[in-house]
Amino acid sequence: MPQIPSTPSSKPKAAASRIPFTPRRPASVLSDVSTPSLLSSNTKRYKAAISTESKPRTKQIAGLTIVPGSPTKNKKSDGSRPKTPTTPRRNGADDSLLSVNTSEMDVSRVDPEEALVDFETVEAGDMSADIDPSTLSDSAQDKVLVSVRVKPTSNHVAWDLPSSSSQTIKLNPQYAKSSSTAPPEFHFDELITGSENKAVYNKVARNHVISAMEGYNALVFAYGQTASGKTFTLTGDDDQPGIIPRAMKDVFAYIKHTTREYLLRCSYIEIYNETIVDLLAPPSSQPVQIQGSGSNVWLSPLREEVVTNFSSVKKVLERGDANRRTATTDWNERSSRSHSVFRVVIESRERGSGGSSRKDEESSTNGRMTPTGRMTPGLRPQTPGGTRLQTRDGRSVQTSTLSLIDLAGSEKATSDKERTREGKYINTSLLTLGSVISTLAENSAKGKSDHVPFRNSKLTRMLQPSLSGNARISVICTINPDVSATVESTSTLQFAQRIKKVQLNATKKEIVDTEALIERYRNEIEDLKRRLEDKEKDAPARSRRLSAREQLDESKAMKDLNSRIQQLTKLILTSQTVEDASRPGSPVKIDFDMSPYELQQELLSARREIESQAVQILSLENSLRDRPLLPPDAPEGEKDKLIMEQGKAIRELEIVVKGYEDNLGEPLRAVREDVENEWQVKLDEEIKKRQEKEAWADELVKQLEREKKMRLKLENERQALAAFVSKFDALGLGGLGLPPISVSSTTTTIPFNPPKPTPGGANAIFAERQKNRLLVGSLEPFKIAETNEPGPNSDLSVTESPLRPSTKAKMENQPSLLEEEWEGVSMQVEDFENEAMAMMNTAAQVKEKRNSFFKAFGAEVKDVFGMGKENVPAAAS
Ligand SMILES: Nc1ncnc2c1ncn2[C@@H]1O[C@H](COP(=O)(O)OP(=O)(O)OP(=O)(O)O)[C@@H](O)[C@H]1O
Secondary structure, three states: OOOOOOOOOOOHHHHOOOOOOOOOOOHHHHHHOOOOOOOOOOOOOOOOOOOOOOHHHOOOOOOOOOOOOOOOOOOOOOOOOOOOOOOOOOOOOOHHHHHHHOOOOEOOOOOHHHOOEOOOOOOHHHOOOOOOHHHOOOOOOOEOEEEEEEOOOOOOEOEEOOOOOOOEEEEOHHHOOOOOOOOOEEEOOEEEEOOOHHHHHHHHOHHHHHHHHHOOOEEEEEEEEOOOOHHHHHOEOOOOEOHHHHHHHHHHHHHHOOOEEEEEEEEEEEEEOOEEEEOOOOOOOOOEEEEEEOOEEEEEOOOOEEEOOHHHHHHHHHHHHHHOOEEOOOOOOOEEOOEEEEEEEEEEEEOOHHHOOHHHHHHHOOOOEOOOOOEOOOOOOOOOOOOOOOOEOOEOEEEEEEEEEEOOOEOOOOOOHHHHHHHHHHHHHHHHHHHHHHHHHHHHHHOOOOOOOHHHOHHHHHHHHHHOOOOEEEEEEEEOOEHHHHHHHHHHHHHHHHHOOOEOOOOOEEEOOHHHHHHHHHHHHHHHHHHHHHHHHHHHHHHHHOOHHHHHHHHHHHHHHHHHHHHHHHHHHHHHHHHHHHOOOOOOOOOOOOOHHHHHHHHHHHHHHHHHHHHHHHHHHHHHHHOOOOOOOOOHHHHHHHHHHHHHHHHHHHHHHHHHHHHHHHHHHHHHHHHHHHHHHHHHHHHHHHHHHHHHHHHHHHHHHHHHHHHHHHHHHHHHHHHHHHHHHHOOOOHHHOOOOEEOOOOEEOOOOOOOOOOOHHHHHHHHHHHHHHHHHOOOHHHHHHHHOOOOOHHHHHHOOOOOHHHHHHHOOOOOHHHHHHHHHHHHHHHHHHHHHHHHHHHHHHHHHHHHHHHHHOOOOOOOOOOOOOOOOOOOO
């Protein structure tokens, strides 16, 4: 129930001096805006052109400005009237019309602190007749309030209309589909007839408006067949203002009776052919999108206007109504072709204790006020989602919404193509609303949780949070009782019957000013700690003075202090979690309306979130492990100092890391890339070279093998030559080794034992040696190898020897294993040749000695050495 301020007054402005900060009629801000009268003849309109017949009926009445397009009471459509050719298109509107759509009260421009409304700012004209709080019901409303309004008619009616006290409506039996079954009968919370809009408002909407002011979300909507009176009920006309203007008057009346201060923001949209249009935004604006999912949906971009009195509300309504799509149909001269939603966001907080004026409060909040009384922008903590009323000094902010919806009416196909197309969209979305309500009702009645097709239309998707239970709902079903409309009226009543079963569980939403609470707790803790310290210091001296009983009391007092400190410390933790709890929680239920792709995306992002949290936990654990050690009982000052130092170091490191990344990160990555690109080529070349060398080395090994064999062969030949020389020596002809010649008195005897000559003789052996030497020295042994023994690498073994010019050129500056080895072999060959030469010399000496011997001893031994013959001496044969 609203709280009555301590100084209520029917004329508060006169009684109480105005607080300087309190905006003096903030409406003046709006009234400064040159909003052209929408009814003046030279003002262009966005709305549908009114048919020639209806134009003269729109007149300006003193007091309430006519909301353009308000239907004229009891005007019947004759069907012969010229129809509105097309639904208006706003995009082609000229610039002059933009002024109609701009307002300085746009919430993004207004400082909420300056647009607050409270009992001091509300004036008599803003309010309905004063609300008597005691007459308002605040009982828990867990069911939808369903009322039926029957449009007055002079035609023959199909329904048995009830007496004033009854809430039952029954179809007259003669109009029932079947005579065998009882005619349908419906019971509702309210059944209203007549044209009195005040009674309707009081019965169906007033409690919901009050609920919204108390912090509950509230939704009032009108449902019914076209031309049954929905717009008449919601908007009304000058004689009979409807629910919207009356509700807004009650909003101000309520504020008048409370000690709270309010920030009121209005938005006005329509859903036309499944497109959401912001009726307060300029014509060229983007269509509004529904954001979020499940119970947490919002509209964006959405223009919200701050309203501070009834006159500013009226202007907002006029602007919105001027932009609504209406057209003449077969049934309604001015039929709404769209669903419209007028919504007020109500934020409130306590005005502060001690009856201090707002000015005093602002001055006390850390001197944040400018000399002009304005809050310095930017000093106020920012709220996500834009300018909002802020919690302050422990005062929580309560937020709720009041949504007043005029649905387009269900209708049959018409002769007009455009109207028929619109009608299809209207019927489809109403059908969806019907099936959503049916499922919700079923679920509530049977405790089921069947899939609710909220996503099948923009309307139901937008209403999902409210229809899911978090709003107090009132539905007015309007029917035309004419016999010709029996089917439509029955269908409307059936819808009304179903929605009655939907279960609601609206809760208040409160944002707690945790900072202020925490600050208060902290101060108290500090104070208690100081007192405890003082007591502990004096304890030894005092205990000597105190009696046993007093000592006991003293220790109990200290214990109490201690436990209070502990309790407050716990409270700090609790209050820090309050804010989180007030935010919309993560969805615990699966939203079956989401597509598999959306679900996958959600799953993916949830996994990513978990991963990042795991990383965060790890890093926190690490920092916990690495934290500098301080004894738990270290003085608080020391701990604070350490924390400060750590914080400073962290900040410095962050700056360094950021600077590093900003200045060096990218260039270093580029350098690394360049180096990799450049050196990769070289590395590849080196690998190729190495492979070539390995192949060459393999070939070399094979070649050495061949040379080894050749050396063996040479060795054999050398041994053969040596054998020859030995034989030669054995003849006793070698140098000093010649056998001694014995001379007697008669004869001289030479010991004669000549060796058997080697085949071919010494010369042949020598010639062969020479040949071999040339062969070895020619450095072309590989030709032999190439032809005789092809290696595993046929390219190399056949077409290129390791010593071929190309390879040799490559290896020019490198020591050749083959050459080294060849060197050794050559030396051996040379030794062998030297040896052979020495033998040849010896042989020459022997020859010489032989000649001299022949000369001395005759011809007996003349041919021993075969000087004229090459082969075996005669003696030997
Ligand atoms: N209870 C009523 N008393 C007097 N006149 C009424 C009442 N209900 C409706 N009318 C009149 O009937 C006509 C059609 O009403 P209204 O435009 O409100 O219907 P609607 O349901 O909003 O139609 P639509 O869905 O086509 O927009 C209007 O001229 C209106 O003044």
